[in-house]
Amino acid sequence: MEGEIKEQQSLTATLEDVEVLYSLALGRTADAAAITEFAGHDLVFLLSVFFEGPEFRDRVLSPLAEQRLPDTGFYAWDVPDAVRRWAQANLPLTPEAAQRLGSLDYWPAFYLELFKDPEFQKATSLGPARPFGTEAWLGLNYLVDNAALFRRQAMIETIGSDWVEGWALDRGATDHALRLELWLDGRFVSAGIADLFRRDLQDRFGAPAGWAIAWRPVIVCAPALEAWKSAMPRQGDG
Incomplete structure (x- = not known):
């Protein structure tokens, strides 16, 4: 001890x-x-x-x-x-x-x-x-x-006309990329894998494998953009 x-x-x-x-x-x-x-x-x-x-x-x-x-x-x-x-x-x-x-x-x-x-x-x-x-x-x-x-965390950071960027990780298994789905008001929008390297997340969460993950789904319904932007920043379960 x-x-x-x-x-x-x-x-x-x-x-x-x-x-x-x-x-x-x-x-x-x-x-x-x-x-x-x-x-x-x-x-x-x-x-x-x-x-x-x-x-x-x-x-x-x-x-x-x-x-x-x-x-x-x-x-x-x-x-x-x-x-x-x-x-x-x-x-x-x-x-x-x-x-x-x-x-x-x-x-x-x-x-x-x-x-x-x-x-x-x-x-x-x-x-x-x-x-x-x-x-x-x-x-x-x-x-x-x-x-x-609850050890799964995610945040949407930026939103464009046809993309959403953010990050998601499992703090109990930071060497595994998460598969994610993006839903808005009960409707499926997009899916992807959070597998892009982020040094800031590595420094913050101390990923034992030496890397962290980022999420960039790329299909966003245009009418939903204002709703997303009004909700930022957003943090919750991955």
């Missing part, structure tokens, strides 16, 4: 701890003033502040209650290695949970493992009821149970 598991006791949050907490709980970086403000406080206290605050509710709990992934900030990416190692080494966890967290890069699975751990619940008073509540907790479990579906 990566990272040495610390003995669980009262821990004072360092500047690095606060930076990681922003990534873990809010999916974003912290400004310098916030890091300075929170550093030096008890780490368990800060866990409650971050996870029970309005920003976590708006950015994470609201989408989960609607059974959809948070789509802002770091949540559009996998859980960073640095966050996983920090959680293993610093959070009050059972050894089994700490071990499993080291291999979980899907945010919903990471959160589920963290908040269901009895040691974490005991030390922080956080769990399914707080901060999640029934609907968000059920949504979290739904996203984990259907991870293969």
Whole structure:
């Protein structure tokens, strides 16, 4: 297991701890003033502040209650290695949970493992009821149970008079190109394979085979163009 598991006791949050907490709980970086403000406080206290605050509710709990992934900030990416190692080494966890967290890069699975751990619940008073509540907790479990579906992502980026361009990939199998169909208002428009190299997607998602994929279906019904353009940008399941 990566990272040495610390003995669980009262821990004072360092500047690095606060930076990681922003990534873990809010999916974003912290400004310098916030890091300075929170550093030096008890780490368990800060866990409650971050996870029970309005920003976590708006950015994470609201989408989960609607059974959809948070789509802002770091949540559009996998859980960073640095966050996983920090959680293993610093959070009050059972050894089994700490071990499993080291291999979980899907945010919903990471959160589920963290908040269901009895040691974490005991030390922080956080769990399914707080901060999640029934609907968000059920949504979290739904996203984990259907991870293969939700790890497929796509976005339409540009639209022309007779073409649509974007990308699609399966984050659980980035070495496989997806076969796609384009539908509009229940009507089939076009089909294709997302097999064009995109370096920006490779850098973002870390495709293990060294490449990512793009999608360019080329037949678009002219009357549908305005409807497509009004809906951009669009991101969802592939």
